Amino acid sequence: MLQMIRERWRQGFRTGKFPKEEPILPPRFRGLPKFTGECPPDCNRDCETLCPFSACKSMAGRLTLDLGRCLFCADCPACPHGRIIFGSDYRLAVRKREDLLYNGGEYPLAQPLEPARLKLFGRSLKLRQVSAGGCNGCEADCNVLGTLVFDLGRFGIQFVASPRHADGLLLTGPVTENMRSAVLDTYEAMPAPKIVVATGACAINGGPFLHSSEVSPGLDPLLPVDLYIPGCPPHPYTILDGLLRLLGRR
Amino acid sequence: MNALNPQLLKNGEAIGLELVPTFDFADFGDCLLAEIRKQGRIAACFAVPVIEKSRELELFALIARDRNASVAVYRTHIGERFPSLTPNCPQMHLFEREIAEQYGVVPYRHPWLKPLRFHNAWRSGGDAWGRPADQHPRVGEMDFYRVDGEGVHEVAVGPVHAGVIEPGHFRFQCYGEKVMHLEISLGYQHRNIERMLLNGPHPATMPQVETIAGDTSIGHGLAYCQVIEALSGCEVPDKAQSIRALALELERLANHVGDIGALAGDVGFLPTFSYCGRLRGDYLNLTAALCGSRFGRGLVRPGGVLFDLDSALAGEILAKLKAVQGNTMGAIELFFEAPSVLSRFEGRGRLSRSVAEDLGLVGVAAKACAVPRDSRFFHPTGVYRHIFDDLITEETGDAMARTRVRSREIPVSIELIRRIGNNLPDGPIRAPVGPLKANAMAIAMVEGWRGEVVHVGLTDGNSRLRRYKIVDPSFHNWMGLTMAMRDEQISDFPLCNKSFNLSYCGVDL
Numbered sequence: 001m002l003q004m005i006r007e008r009w010r011q012g013f014r015t016g017k018f019p020k021e022e023p024i025l026p027p028r029f030r031g032l033p034k035f036t037g038e039c040p041p042d043c044n045r046d047c048e049t050l051c052p053f054s055a056c057k058s059m060a061g062r063l064t065l066d067l068g069r070c071l072f073c074a075d076c077p078a079c080p081h082g083r084i085i086f087g088s089d090y091r092l093a094v095r096k097r098e099d100l101l102y103n104g105g106e107y108p109l110a111q112p113l114e115p116a117r118l119k120l121f122g123r124s125l126k127l128r129q130v131s132a133g134g135c136n137g138c139e140a141d142c143n144v145l146g147t148l149v150f151d152l153g154r155f156g157i158q159f160v161a162s163p164r165h166a167d168g169l170l171l172t173g174p175v176t177e178n179m180r181s182a183v184l185d186t187y188e189a190m191p192a193p194k195i196v197v198a199t200g201a202c203a204i205n206g207g208p209f210l211h212s213s214e215v216s217p218g219l220d221p222l223l224p225v226d227l228y229i230p231g232c233p234p235h236p237y238t239i240l241d242g243l244l245r246l247l248g249r250r
Numbered sequence: 251m252n253a254l255n256p257q258l259l260k261n262g263e264a265i266g267l268e269l270v271p272t273f274d275f276a277d278f279g280d281c282l283l284a285e286i287r288k289q290g291r292i293a294a295c296f297a298v299p300v301i302e303k304s305r306e307l308e309l310f311a312l313i314a315r316d317r318n319a320s321v322a323v324y325r326t327h328i329g330e331r332f333p334s335l336t337p338n339c340p341q342m343h344l345f346e347r348e349i350a351e352q353y354g355v356v357p358y359r360h361p362w363l364k365p366l367r368f369h370n371a372w373r374s375g376g377d378a379w380g381r382p383a384d385q386h387p388r389v390g391e392m393d394f395y396r397v398d399g400e401g402v403h404e405v406a407v408g409p410v411h412a413g414v415i416e417p418g419h420f421r422f423q424c425y426g427e428k429v430m431h432l433e434i435s436l437g438y439q440h441r442n443i444e445r446m447l448l449n450g451p452h453p454a455t456m457p458q459v460e461t462i463a464g465d466t467s468i469g470h471g472l473a474y475c476q477v478i479e480a481l482s483g484c485e486v487p488d489k490a491q492s493i494r495a496l497a498l499e500l501e502r503l504a505n506h507v508g509d510i511g512a513l514a515g516d517v518g519f520l521p522t523f524s525y526c527g528r529l530r531g532d533y534l535n536l537t538a539a540l541c542g543s544r545f546g547r548g549l550v551r552p553g554g555v556l557f558d559l560d561s562a563l564a565g566e567i568l569a570k571l572k573a574v575q576g577n578t579m580g581a582i583e584l585f586f587e588a589p590s591v592l593s594r595f596e597g598r599g600r601l602s603r604s605v606a607e608d609l610g611l612v613g614v615a616a617k618a619c620a621v622p623r624d625s626r627f628f629h630p631t632g633v634y635r636h637i638f639d640d641l642i643t644e645e646t647g648d649a650m651a652r653t654r655v656r657s658r659e660i661p662v663s664i665e666l667i668r669r670i671g672n673n674l675p676d677g678p679i680r681a682p683v684g685p686l687k688a689n690a691m692a693i694a695m696v697e698g699w700r701g702e703v704v705h706v707g708l709t710d711g712n713s714r715l716r717r718y719k720i721v722d723p724s725f726h727n728w729m730g731l732t733m734a735m736r737d738e739q740i741s742d743f744p745l746c747n748k749s750f751n752l753s754y755c756g757v758d759l
Contacts, residue, residue: 003587004521007580011525026535028542028557052454071457074541074548074556129414133439135464135755136416137545143414147527161412178368178389178438179417182409208457214369214442232457232547233464236531 015151019250023090023237030072030086031235033065035104037083051078053210059103067092068100068204068218071232093229093242097220100204100228110227112248117193121167122247124156127197128166128190132183133215134173137233138200142170144236157243163187168195168226172233174202174215175222187223195226197243200233207232254281256322259312261629264480264692267708270310270325278309278326279335285313285322286339291610293321293695293704295345297328297353298717299373301710305329307353312693312706316628321693330376334360341610344725350378364392367437367758372445390419395433397423402430405740409438416754424740432735432743434728439758447718451478451552451686460547463722463756468494468501468537469698470720470756471550473705476631476694477718478552481686481707488675490554491632496670497537497546497555499663502699504533506656506663507578509751513653514585516745517594525581532574536567554680564671575664582657595650599734599746602647611730613701613723614659615750617643618651625695625702637669649749686713700724700753722756 016023025031039058047056047063055069056078063083076084091109094100099108112118131139145152146159160166163186175183187196198219201207206217219225229242244250254277257270273281282292293314297307306327313322334357335342346357347366354376357363363378368389371377381387389409396404402425409417417438423431443458459474460467472494479486486494511526534544541549541557549555559567585591601611606619616623620643626634627641640662644651686709696703701723710716731750738746 004584007521007584010580011577014528026539026542029538030542073457075551130410131416133441134416135461136753137461137464139414139416140465144531147531148524149528149531159414176438176440177386178440182417186410208454208461209441212442212446214440
């Protein structure tokens with residue numbers, strides 16, 4: 001018993017000050033991209049073919065990155081002119097799929113739920129997490145939110161064991177053919193009104209497995225999505241920030 | 251008998267396929283059984299269509315001979331049906347089910363021939379179970395082993411589980427609370443990775459390999475890179491080798507510490523659960539300091555690594571590691587000194603040494619049964635050639651032993667990181683990778699945190715990948731969990747399951 005108390009003392013208080021204080025992320029962290037300079041006039045738009053996941057294209061003459069497809073690769077091959085660099089901003093969650101098409105400037109961060117659902121879920125949100133082809137990266141970063149560093153419970157958010165107890169579905173993975181019916185059944189089993197959160201590049205648009213015949217290109221063709229959290233996998237703070245924004249807490 | 255000598259191969263080496271003799275099937279089977287009797291084990295076994303003739307398959311088996319640091323390559327031909335080797339060699343069990351499902355061939359007299367991942371055959375003209383080719387097989391639809399009788403009942407769990415974990419289906423045959431048999435049916439995570447790698451390397455290959463099992467991004471990424479480097483004859487610079495090993499050990503630390511925390515959580519011992527959950531993140535953050543990603547995404551690339559480690563950053567990482575080490579050891583000590591914890595773990599989910607050897611278990615699960623398995627020790631590459639000699643085993647084969655292996659590997663990994671970080675060589679971190687050799691084969695074995703990750707690459711005449719085989723350690727070890735559950739209480743399943751902590755997506759691919 002004494003040893004336990006001594007150890008408790010030594011481990012100290014570790015819960016982060018988020019959201020009052022911004023988290024400190026490592027200098028090499030790859031967050032919201034920045035676009036340097038301008039596309040050269042003689043550019044032959046290689047970006048549209050160089051990204052293997054078609055995340056990059058030129059739209060209305062502007063280099064545009066689809067953060068729903070982007071894996072934030074360290075060796076991003078998309079722009080041969082080096083216009084794409086990844087910044088340090090971890091806040092990436094949005095409400096609409098088209099908001100993920102980013103070409104610089106202000107990023108349309110997620111707005112809160114509409115008043116009816118916000119009133120219900122704003123102070124207590126129970127989520128059922130389902131992995132449908134996830135690689136255990138996104139799953140691990142969701143799990144970690146329950147640890148004392150993030151302490152998800154202090155925001156009234158909790159992962160629950162049954163869809164019957166859940167207000168929302170937090171899905172990871174591209175939705176494999178073999179998980180499709182389980183995902184739909186889980187959604188059906190949740191009482192309405194409910195929300196759906198697509199977490200990670202796979203859940204948003206198929207991620208690295210976009211072109212596989214055994215997976216769906218993400219959740220969009222299957223269910224109405226309320227929140228998109230990009231990243232491969234998203235940083236835990238990216239997920240937490242997204243959930244809090246959805247609940248109007250940031 | 252001289253004609254039956256197999257071609258030998260070292261970890262991280264490539265050979266021309268013309269050097270690999272083709273045996274007839276009877277000799278192939280005999281040789282395999284002889285190798286197993288001499289403590290060889292099947293590192294990988296897979297089929298590939300013979301290039302010209304489409305219906306005929308070549309079957310390759312790569313037998314790890316741990317004692318002389320080599321891999322024996324056996325090769326034979328099979329047609330639509332071939333006699334199963336599983337009855338005499340349980341290690342072949344899942345490999346034969348996999349081959350049957352991928353190519354629609356039947357290993358007859360297989361005692362347990364059921365689908366593995368529930369996908370259509372990779373080629374037209376037949377399914378091993380006669381499932382229609384024009385529709386996707388229904389996942390989980392197979393003949394589960396069933397026990398009937400008074401007082402016997404069946405419990406089905408999954409694919410969606412109660413926690414934040416991957417999907418899989420577990421079918422228990424119980425007599426009261428006691429489990430007579432557990433059958434595990436996976437495939438829910440199947441993303442078709444092996445087929446997506448065909449004709450590669452493709453630009454999308456590296457991110458796909460890093461997410462075979464996303465908690466082993468470094469392990470799988472490294473195995474892939476070693477295959478490509480072997481096939482292209484690329485010499486990886488010393489500094490890159492050091493950074494790779496450092497990242498691999500950080501991955502091991504994060505997962506071992508996390509596992510011990512989760513195991514404590516499973517028996518309601520909250521101090522270790524809370525501390526280790528937090529400490530796991532500290533190790534992940536060290537990986538992020540190195541490459542920006544907590545899971546090491548983007549660090550390892552063919553030819554070397556993408557992120558340099560200068561002495562300033564190395565010093566910073568080592569200093570943080572030292573701070574975290576004290577807290578880790580303290581948190582784990584509490585666990586092993588609490589009688590209530592010990593009484594829950596000791597004797598649970600026991601596996602005998604002989605079962606572990608028969609099933610070909612690897613990694614933590616094997617080491618806990620006193621079976622020495624560690625490719626850093628037996629098949630070292632890179633810096634492991636010089637610095638690794640601390641192979642840890644435990645005797646009891648139970649959940650306690652599996653936890654102890656993890657806890658004892660933690661200081662070993664920390665010491666390895668310290669030695670690597672203090673002796674970083676100078677020089678480049680990446681070498682150019684040329685074209686792959688045509689008609690060649692290479693193997694890479696990397697000791698990931700769960701155990702040995704094996705990748706095998708085969709090229710065709712145009713230097714493209716004709717077949718790419720991935721064997722996650724979980725592929726061998728799920729059967730170990732099945733056997734460990736026999737005669738256990740069903741209420742102890744979470745504990746036993748967590749003590750193995752196997753990957754679903756690593757098996758489902």
